[in-house]
Amino acid sequence: MKRIYFFVIVMVTGLGTLFSCKKFIEIDPPKNSLIPATVFKSNDLATSAILGIYQQMAALGFASGDAGSISTICALSADEFIGYQTNLKLVFENQISPEVSITNDLWTSSYKRIYDANAILEGLELEGGITPPVKIQLQGEAYFIRAFNYFYLVNLYGPVPLHLSTDYQLNSKAVRRPVNEIYDQIIKDLKAAELCLQDNYASTGRVRPNKATVHALLARTYLYLGDWANAEKYSTFILEKNSAYKLVGLDQIFLSNSLETIWQLMPAAGTNTPAGAFLILTGVVPPTFVSLRADFAEQAFESNDARKPAWVKSILANGTTYYYPFKYKVKSSATVSEYTTVFRLAEQFLIRSEARARQNNLIAAIDDLDAIRNRAGIPLMKVINPGISKENLLIAIQKERRVELFSEWGDRWLDLKRNGKSTAVLAPIKPNWKPDYVLYPIPYVEISRNRNITPNSGY
Template sequence: MKNIKLIYLISGVIICLQSSCKKFLDIDAPKDSLSAAQIFKNDEVATSAVTGIYSGMANSGYASGGNASITSVCGLSSDEFENYNSSLVEFYENELHPQNTSIGSLYALPYTHIYTVNAILEGLSASKGISATVRSQLEGEAHFVRAFCYFYLVNLFGPVPLQLNSDYRESRNNPRAPEAAVYQQIIADLETAERLLTDTYVSGERVRPNRAAAEALLARTYLYMKDWQNAEKYASLVISKSNIYDLVGLDEVFIKNSKEIIWSIFPSANTNSQEGNLFILQGTPDYVSLRTSFASTAFEPDDKRKTAWVGNYTDQTGSYDFPYKYKVKSSTTISEYSVVFRLAEQYLIRAEARARQNKLTESATDLDQIRHRAGLLPIKNTHSDINQIQLLTAIQHERQTELFAEWGHRWFDLKRSGLSTAILSPLKAGWKSTDILYPIPTDEISRNHQINQNEGY
């Protein structure tokens, strides 16, 4: 029975992703199926089971870079985007309802990938037909993906259930685990991934996680946990790999396999990134544009990022600024993948971690790596006697202008710094402090009576 269940989970997840299935966990296993040994019979088939997860991410809402992705909805929830679509207005006005279908996808699809990972880990453990090198790589990737999914679940929804095996009958009624427990599981998975993976990109492209991807997410996780020493440690590990990673020119950052990219998601067949398709305006906006206040006030004078990364479209209805980090809206010539982790963030993580430890000179040096590329004067030149609070404020501002329109960084930065209400309440008429967490979907609460709703919903 366990073999039947395992194969069903792996094959069923693929079907579920393709059909936008919302109630995967409620489907019963089929009466007959292939054995786990057949699915994990050799390196090639086992690898396909793992890489299928990344295809699912490219096609599914939360990780796709499209209009229902974390990048899109969190940009609307923060102060980055204007909204032009009725399906997204609840995010823009921070008036979310638990029945919102996008909320359902943001919650359910990461769990779909988590269950796939759990099934794969069990299948790899039972298989005798996979080489040691491939087994280590695939197990490392699986642990990384589970940590990645839980990182976004805990930051979007707060405490969430920990599901660590593929038997949904055991885990479907799990209560919400405290945030601290979720973070500890993220760290445990990433430490395992770091141990199992190497710095090599096994596909030849930067679309399957390697050791540096695990270290990059460890650095971010420790930053969010306020463990400044470990955040500095892991960011330094990534930055030190200068033979693999470097800061490249502003127009080269988001080109596939650029030296700045740590991990990216290969887009759907015959397309470039969904971010480019969503953001680049060639007509009146259908979904989002940049807030006028962001484009006009966030950047310092002479900041090259405003020219390189902000586009404008004007017609008879008005003038609209848009994120222009990705340069291709639509083309069958594939030149851009969806960038998830890149080196600039690691410099900003280390700058903040060092500033929090009162290592102000070292922190300013890291910050100036980013400022130099943007054509700005070094912070230590313009503020020779900068103190810790001023430096942290400068780092926060640099994160805003460097990481805008990427993976919800601004939304999460406001939340973890305690500045959401101060920044967003003047912009959002119905803002409440409890809006920093999204609601748990109604379907999940109806299905699992051990789960309670977030405050304010």
């Protein structure tokens, strides 16, 4: 009989547990580990396992907000950030290598979290010690985590292996599945999560996905697929919950208690966000890691747009101005006031605005766009151009997405890609640009381990 062990590190601080994806061998578990029979016979331990996944997402890899995150890497690839440190500069210059690129960590950390989610789902089915309400809640969160990670994998790499179990032998031979198949699985997982999760959050704050979180990713997924009706449908589910979710002041959006937040990741105890620690510049010049491109900081915003002074700051050194994002305002403090925001209400307004415009409902699309413009303190579209054409309205929506969502979750990079604008925008400002670069290279180490995985074109 095949035996598979899940290695779980129990954090003595009580912050949760983490499944580590190692080759499976039949040995006694280490003293600081638990086998599944123990983990999944207790509501508290099983819940700690799922919380441990969020802890790892917040601290490491693609979801963290620091140097190796999707927010940083994609902002460098697009037209938002300049890179200074060697590995980051290579991304900025589109000189990415499948052997050593920092983008490899996006792949690795995503598949680790997918493994974790699969381990949760399998453990919940194998053991019977979890009460039904907790089991259903944890299943919903695991389905969501798997879908969330696959959403970014398929958009960053194109066809990718589809891992739906912890079976190492099966996963080690997996081939790259077509993009449409990955999206089908994302939607399937999200529909499963939708059935499991409630409107209310499972714990204090908004640090565990709920039904609205699932709807937020469904809305975004359908937008990327060009399914405008469903994109509108799922964003509307959230926007109609106006007692739970509200647009808040520009300085309040990224606070731990923000009513605009749909889902956020809680930083490690005693710290604020990795993004704030990483992005806020001090007097060191040139910056150690990244800065905002001057052309973005100086030209992307309309006159009197309140987002610019609220979200863009600068330092002047040796006659050169260096700009940086200031959405997260705490670089270092023992007082924790900010969490990493993953989904927020403003994006849902912009998703619905675009979906409505694509369906020729221009008046309603303008209303959604104006909700964002009104907060920014700039003239409303229904006042300055109520008869705007569909084509120009879609351009205006993309421009609004650029300034509202900059430096968040690779949004600009993925918008350029899904709208077929990458080469037109990036070729003039990036001498090394090639159209193949809309996808990142598959890590060479993965290809060497699994000969069924083929490389992306251009690498």
